[in-house]
Amino acid sequence: MSRLDTGSATLLGPGDDAAVVRAADGRVVASTDVLVEGRHFRRDWCGPADVGHRAAAANLADIAAMGATPTALLVAFCLPANLDIAWAEGLADGLTAEAALCGAAVVGGDMSSSPTLTVSVTALGDLGGREPVRRGGAQPGDLLALSGRVGYAAAGYTILSRGFRTPKILVEAYRRPVVRYAAGPEAARLGATSMIDVSDGLLQDVGHLATASLVGIDIRSDAFEVPDQMRDAATALGVDPYQWLLAGGEDHPLAATFPAGTPLPEGWTVIGSVHDGAGVTVDRKPWTGAVGWDHFR
Amino acid sequence: MSRLDTGSATLLGPGDDAAVVRAADGRVVASTDVLVEGRHFRRDWCGPADVGHRAAAANLADIAAMGATPTALLVAFCLPANLDIAWAEGLADGLTAEAALCGAAVVGGDMSSSPTLTVSVTALGDLGGREPVRRGGAQPGDLLALSGRVGYAAAGYTILSRGFRTPKILVEAYRRPVVRYAAGPEAARLGATSMIDVSDGLLQDVGHLATASLVGIDIRSDAFEVPDQMRDAATALGVDPYQWLLAGGEDHPLAATFPAGTPLPEGWTVIGSVHDGAGVTVDRKPWTGAVGWDHFR
Numbered sequence: 001m002s003r004l005d006t007g008s009a010t011l012l013g014p015g016d017d018a019a020v021v022r023a024a025d026g027r028v029v030a031s032t033d034v035l036v037e038g039r040h041f042r043r044d045w046c047g048p049a050d051v052g053h054r055a056a057a058a059n060l061a062d063i064a065a066m067g068a069t070p071t072a073l074l075v076a077f078c079l080p081a082n083l084d085i086a087w088a089e090g091l092a093d094g095l096t097a098e099a100a101l102c103g104a105a106v107v108g109g110d111m112s113s114s115p116t117l118t119v120s121v122t123a124l125g126d127l128g129g130r131e132p133v134r135r136g137g138a139q140p141g142d143l144l145a146l147s148g149r150v151g152y153a154a155a156g157y158t159i160l161s162r163g164f165r166t167p168k169i170l171v172e173a174y175r176r177p178v179v180r181y182a183a184g185p186e187a188a189r190l191g192a193t194s195m196i197d198v199s200d201g202l203l204q205d206v207g208h209l210a211t212a213s214l215v216g217i218d219i220r221s222d223a224f225e226v227p228d229q230m231r232d233a234a235t236a237l238g239v240d241p242y243q244w245l246l247a248g249g250e251d252h253p254l255a256a257t258f259p260a261g262t263p264l265p266e267g268w269t270v271i272g273s274v275h276d277g278a279g280v281t282v283d284r285k286p287w288t289g290a291v292g293w294d295h296f297r
Numbered sequence: 298m299s300r301l302d303t304g305s306a307t308l309l310g311p312g313d314d315a316a317v318v319r320a321a322d323g324r325v326v327a328s329t330d331v332l333v334e335g336r337h338f339r340r341d342w343c344g345p346a347d348v349g350h351r352a353a354a355a356n357l358a359d360i361a362a363m364g365a366t367p368t369a370l371l372v373a374f375c376l377p378a379n380l381d382i383a384w385a386e387g388l389a390d391g392l393t394a395e396a397a398l399c400g401a402a403v404v405g406g407d408m409s410s411s412p413t414l415t416v417s418v419t420a421l422g423d424l425g426g427r428e429p430v431r432r433g434g435a436q437p438g439d440l441l442a443l444s445g446r447v448g449y450a451a452a453g454y455t456i457l458s459r460g461f462r463t464p465k466i467l468v469e470a471y472r473r474p475v476v477r478y479a480a481g482p483e484a485a486r487l488g489a490t491s492m493i494d495v496s497d498g499l500l501q502d503v504g505h506l507a508t509a510s511l512v513g514i515d516i517r518s519d520a521f522e523v524p525d526q527m528r529d530a531a532t533a534l535g536v537d538p539y540q541w542l543l544a545g546g547e548d549h550p551l552a553a554t555f556p557a558g559t560p561l562p563e564g565w566t567v568i569g570s571v572h573d574g575a576g577v578t579v580d581r582k583p584w585t586g587a588v589g590w591d592h593f594r
Binding site: 011012015016017018019020021022023024025026027028029030031032033034035036038039040062063065066068072074075076077078107108109110111112113114115116118120122123124125127132134135195196197 | 308309312313314315316317318319320321322323324325326327328329330331332333335336337359360362363365369371372373374375404405406407408409410411412413415417419420421422424429431432492493494
């Protein structure tokens with residue numbers, strides 16, 4: 001794996017039986033996600049580096065959502081025997097490049113032939129002495145805030161699935177999510193009471209916060225500014241853009257709750273509030289569209 | 298993942314965006330291995346718990362081979378849509394049970410449908426304040442020692458591939474390796490200069506020690522006692538039992554080099570020595586049979 005650069009937390013990188021990664025605060029945060037061709041990605045929609053970026057981002061965002069800083073990735077590639085070696089190299093390059101965006105490195109991996117192209121990634125992270133921000137700490141009265149783009153990847157997915165290739169900003173958002181990894185530790189320092197990475201749609205993932213915290217959460221639709229290109233694409237395709245914003249996955253923004261009055265820095269948008277009750281509402285009413293995102297289903 | 302027990306190093310188990318695992322000495326050891334149906338296992342040869350044990354053992358042995366104690370596993374399952382749920386549960390049970398043998402726990406995972414049954418495992422471990430034992434530290438004059446069974450799984454594989462089901466001890470060894478995980482940290486405390494887990498055959502893996510250490514290593518064939526049942530099976534099948542002992546994989550014994558005169562406790566057998574030069578010899582001669590193990594090809 002000579003194409004895989006190592007980062008500052010890497011004490012021993014690829015090449016031995018295992019890697020050794022710094023875990024300065026005596027704990028390590030760890031998460032695993034697997035991407036399967038035909039279910040999580042299509043080679044005709046995404047290049048190899050895109051798939052690498054997406055696989056890394058899905059895992060690194062999980063680390064950020066605990067309030068931690070990613071330190072390392074381990075990757076298991078399952079590659080069809082007829083796959084072009086350049087494709088596999090592009091995949092590794094994409095993983096390495098996405099990890100580097102948050103100072104992490106690919107420290108280990110395994111490779112096997114398989115009839116099904118599969119990329120399984122484990123991300124490690126460092127809490128920097130802080131407590132992990134879990135899903136279950138939201139309190140009635142808290143505000144709900146979002147950091148990062150939402151709805152872009154879902155719009156790109158719809159565009160691609162209808163056979164189009166533009167607008168580029170939406171298609172590229174589907175190919176390579178833009179994740180604000182630093183927002184995770186930032187939220188922890190600001191006193192976030194709960195946090196999750198929105199990978200399956202805002203309503204569904206905020207629903208996980210509500211369920212784990214035993215509260216209700218209301219999302220305000222007027223908190224979202226629908227970008228012009230998203231609105232135009234929605235009109236052209238006959239789609240409600242709020243379906244993308246509220247139920248679209250794979251952008252990996254962070255959704256977090258904070259005590260009311262917490263001054264939130266740039267990059268966070270208040271989109272709702274926590275109350276006694278259960279479940280997630282939009283403008284105090286149940287959402288009548290699809291609430292989640294099941295990849296290609 | 299309610300079937301997955303958590304161990305003593307688990308600070309936060311499955312259910313949130315990521316797990317949190319104790320890394321008491323400020324570092325974490327990490328390794329990933331993937332098992333693909335038809336390449337690394339067959340469902341007609343191994344039950345679901347067997348596959349779980351094997352997938353866990355392959356990873357846990359890598360952690361032990363660094364001189365570390367395993368603390369946690371993360372698992373990505375890719376399961377065909379028609380797979381019996383009981384099979385998937387058995388797989389999880391096998392992983393959990395094997396991890397428990399060395400005090401580790403399954404702390405996280407992911408699941409996806411896939412046409413190809415695949416189990417990707419990441420193991421984490423703790424060095425307990427010691428330096429990792431790498432592959433590259435063997436010195437001329439060192440002795441080479443082995444801890445754990447060798448050749449058993451290869452014998453079991455040959456027996457199964459010829460359509461037989463006995464002797465049970467060999468077939469079971471293929472289905473569920475018996476790994477001496479504690480031998481890894483023990484070797485580190487004894488001053489091992491290099492170490493590897495023998496997953497691909499003794500000659501091939503000891504070859505990795507020789508290459509990384511820039512030394513030659515000689516294995517003495519009279520150091521091995523061929524067990525009666527292995528000898529009888531070899532005779533019945535027309536196989537040289539030394540082919541199993543020297544080139545058979547998947548038992549995951551640990552092979553380590555130690556300074557000459559190191560008193561080795563029970564469980565370790567001296568099988569050779571390190572000298573100036575390059576490559577691996579058997580009784581000072583090149584081995585003329587196959588040197589490695591490539592699963593099902």
